[in-house]
Amino acid sequence: MQLHCIDCDSRYSISDFKYACSCGGLLEIEQDFKFLDSEYLKRKFEQRLSDRMTPYASGVWRYKELIFPELEDRFLITKNEGNTGLYDIERVNQYVGIKKIWLKSQSENPSGSFKDNGMVVAVSHGKSLGLDKFTCTSTGNTSSSLAMYSSLTNSQSYVFVPDKNISLNKVLQTISYGAKVIAFEGTYDQGIDFLEKYSGELGLYICNSINPFRIEGQKSIIYEIAQYLRWELPDWIVVPGGALSNVSALGKGLGDLYELGFINRLPRVAVVQAEGASPFHQMISKNKNELQPELQPKTVASALNIGNPPSWKKARNTLNATNGITVSVTDDEILNAKAVIDQSGIGCEPASASTVAGLKKLCESGQIHRDETAVCILTGNLLKDTEVLRQYHLECTENSLFANPLIKSKLNIESIKHL
Amino acid sequence: MQLHCIDCDSRYSISDFKYACSCGGLLEIEQDFKFLDSEYLKRKFEQRLSDRMTPYASGVWRYKELIFPELEDRFLITKNEGNTGLYDIERVNQYVGIKKIWLKSQSENPSGSFKDNGMVVAVSHGKSLGLDKFTCTSTGNTSSSLAMYSSLTNSQSYVFVPDKNISLNKVLQTISYGAKVIAFEGTYDQGIDFLEKYSGELGLYICNSINPFRIEGQKSIIYEIAQYLRWELPDWIVVPGGALSNVSALGKGLGDLYELGFINRLPRVAVVQAEGASPFHQMISKNKNELQPELQPKTVASALNIGNPPSWKKARNTLNATNGITVSVTDDEILNAKAVIDQSGIGCEPASASTVAGLKKLCESGQIHRDETAVCILTGNLLKDTEVLRQYHLECTENSLFANPLIKSKLNIESIKHL
Incomplete structure (x- = not known):
């Protein structure tokens, strides 16, 4: 395990931990899986599914050998993160117009978002340094x-x-x-x-998205999806693109699974940005080499409202490795997709719904075929942004296609029967 | 499996499902565990812990044989409910002044509260009736x-x-x-x-708390606690008392575990009510036979703001069976206990925190000994009531012992060093 600069290729020992290369480039963690026994690990990951009261019950530490093998057990902290549901919902499939979508509901994490998967590793690392x-x-x-x-x-x-x-x-x-x-x-x-x-x-130990241990932890999201689906991933993995660290982690996790032979083929990755904050999509679709920051990003999906995503180079690597694509969606498209997800009993915050909105757009444009399959990663909990709910349902405009306003009624059978 | 009136002892077949006895009394579900093989079941419950993609991955349906054995598998709905964390937090132990408390964090349920455990069974039952x-x-x-x-x-x-x-x-x-x-x-x-x-x-299929299938589902909470603790429960189980259906379910679940030999002794149950909505505590502490409804219940813990709890007779049965006790706590005690739970990284809604506040009071009065152990059941998610957070931390009064207001500061090392 060592630190590797994605810009100048410098390498540092993990014991000289730092947040950035001396050249200013982003650091990533490099692991050596050469000597790992995939079959043994697969059995181990399977056995740990029945754990409940040890740190290995975590949907992150279950895969410790691939995330942070050197960390001593006494530094493992956990709050039951990961272990989130993977749902196949007919109504969402129909809305998108595709054969099958799995919704990975990271909103079920203890603080209500996918950030827990990475943060638990960063904080454990900080504690192991004595901070x-x-x-x-x-x-x-x-x-x-x-x-x-x-x-x-x-x-x-x-x-x-x-x-x-x-x-x-x-x-x-x-x-x-x-x-x-x-x-x-x-x-x-x-x-x-x-x-x-x-x-x-x-x-102070810094836990911003540049912290490479957060990326290592976030890899567990795709590990868990793969394990739940018996190591056969669908054709596409669709993620929202804000700071883009989740895209980086996804690419890294997929690379691990492929290298270890857990999966036989790489799915393609689709990154969805909000139209008002889409510098990464602009760069990719215009075939540019450098990201042009969006100085005044603007979208209702606050987790996507990022104009200068720090991890764009790592995210580009993910697209290159997986033959990935990008797309942008409007706020209305996000909010209507969110209403469909909410009204399917799953629920998510606006940024999460961009995945379903983006997948729909990609199917309509023919970039994704209707007989393909996909996982959409839902990143945050419905309760995280109640103001958006209020506006959409109670102050609904003509763009709120699925608004569900309060009903006032007398309490008699004739009135109720017709609701 | 049959319906039994807790008032007049009438019995009805489950196929004649109804919400109340013709005498007006509450109905409960009676199950016959005589022919069940406890050791076989225990192994089965253990095996199912590693399920992820079947309904038996649910922390409710894992115990289907004890909850709704007759239900056909095709009617099992699930959303990854249960499987919630059980945490031992030193700071909370110290605050209460007791050897060991386990916090059972039902707030990790998909809709953010313990209601999911019971609701999933009621809705499955309704669907099986074709509704x-x-x-x-x-x-x-x-x-x-x-x-x-x-x-x-x-x-x-x-x-x-x-x-x-x-x-x-x-x-x-x-x-x-x-x-x-x-x-x-x-x-x-x-x-x-x-x-x-x-x-x-x-x-319409009615899912109010009088629905006896909700009680059957809620029994899973104590099953899960017991299974996680390898079938050895602590001395006390502490629950908030609102509608009291959770107390009823707890008593019924404990009875099941004891009858089946899963546990060798019954823990005692403590029910905590908010002072402004404590008709059950009043009845028990004054040794009355009838509950006197509180006509104008008033507490900050909205889930406890119930003046006429429908399930009081079932709850009284639980106290009788477990040598249980009741206590009431003030809103300030609830909010300060909540701040301690939140600031321990667990988090809950106000009603949940009444358990820790009540346990502290019972330890201070000597009704519970400091070398005993307890589980406090945290019923709902911190994000459920953000208005309370705003008031406590940002408009803090002298009663907010652990208020954590926003800090304004210049960005220089001298200012930051002293925070």
Whole structure:
């Protein structure tokens, strides 16, 4: 296990842990699976499914040998993350117009989003270094997940957010888990620069998406999908594209499974961005070599509202390795797909629904065939954004195709019979 | 399997399903475990732990033989309910002042509350009768759970709520899952009467807490706790007391485990009510034979804000069978216990925290010894009630002992170092 710079190819020992290469490039973790026995591991992963009270009951640590083999057991923290449902819902298949979709409901994670899969590994790593102060710059799912795991391990989390336009509603979960939420004068970029410069002096362990251990943990999502489907993946894996670290993790996880012979063919990856925040899709579709940041990203799907995704190079590698594609969808398309997912009894936050909206668009354009199969990864919980629910259902506009407003009625059989 | 009236002892065949006895009494389901082989079942329950893609992966259907043995497999619906974490958190132990507490985090259920365990069985039963319209009167966890399972099975749910003082925020989850939420002119009691009178004519299957199949499903919570702890339960099981159906289910589940020899001794049960809505605690502590409804119940813990709990007789039976006790706690005690649970990285809604607050009070009064052990059942998710979080942390009063307000700071090392 070592750190590898995806830009200049430098390599560092894991014991010299750092967040970025001296060239400024992103680091990834390189593992050597040469000496692993796939059949033995497969049996082990199977046996651990029946665990409930050990860290190996986790849908992340179940695959520890592929995620963080060196970590001593005493540093394994867990909160029952992963182990999320994989649902085949006829109504969603029909809405998209494709043979079969599996919805992987990461919203069932303990803090309500897929971030838990990666965060549990980053915080465990930080603890193994002897640190007990954790930090990130985020108001969303990342900060809630960080706050939860920090508190679970009697550590303190520090969440830095710019004081302009801070939405208190979005940080309530993070505050309640006990994070110190610091509203500072400045921009996100200034916050990140500050942390990178002073984290050592302040004894802070940084859990932003550049942390390569988060990527290692997030690989478990595709491992779990593959295991649940008896190591036969569908034709497509569809993911939302915000910071793009999930795309990076997906590519890395698929590469692992293929290298180890757990799967015989690689599925193709489709990355869906919101139209108002689609710099990655723009780059890929226009065949550019460099990402042009979107300076004023704007989408209702707050987890996708990212104009300058740090992990775009890793995500591009994933597309290259899997013959992947990208697509963008409008906010209305996202919200209507979300209503279909919610009304199928699954439920998700807006960003998650971009996967179903994007898959529908790709089927309609013929880029994906209707007799193919797909997994859509639903990243966050329906309860994460209730304001969107209120607007869609109660203040519904003509674009809210599936609005379900409150009904006022007298309590008599004639009135009720006709509802 | 038959229906049994807990008041007049009448019995009915399950094929003549009804919601109440002709004497007006509550019905419970009676099962005959005489011919069951406990050792065989124990092995079966163990094997099913590794299931992921069959209905037996459910933390409810895993115990189908004890819950609804007659139900054909084709009627089993599931959404990965149960399988929730059981956590031992040192900070909570210290706060309460007891040797060991397990927190059973039912908030990890798919709709975010323990109601899923019972609802999945009621909706499966309704479907097996050929019904596809489900109903309840509730604005809380019950209605969200009902709406989710109804939609999951392509059925329609109808949720009746009085139009006075309806909090739209509380029904957003239910609306988004696709329930028709009907605000009617009248009171809850009128709603219930209406449903009992006309459900047959309207083809509606009633999923209020009087539905005895919900109780059968909720028994799985204590089964799962027992199985995770290798069939050795702690000294006490602590539950919040609202409608009291959870107390009834707990007593019934404990009785099953004891009768089958899965456990060798019965733990004692402690029921915690909020001071402003504590008719059951009043009845028990004053040694009365009849419950005196609280006409104007008032507590911040909305799931406990019930003045006339329908299941009080069944709950009393549970106390009698387990040498149980009751206690009441103030809203401040609930909110401070909630802050401790949240800041331990677990998180819950206010009603859930009454268990930890009540256990603390019972330890302080000496009714529970400090070297005993307990399970506290956390019933609902932290995200269910964000208004309470806002008030406690951001508008904190002197009673908010663990308030965690937003911090404003300049971004320089001196300022940050001292946070």
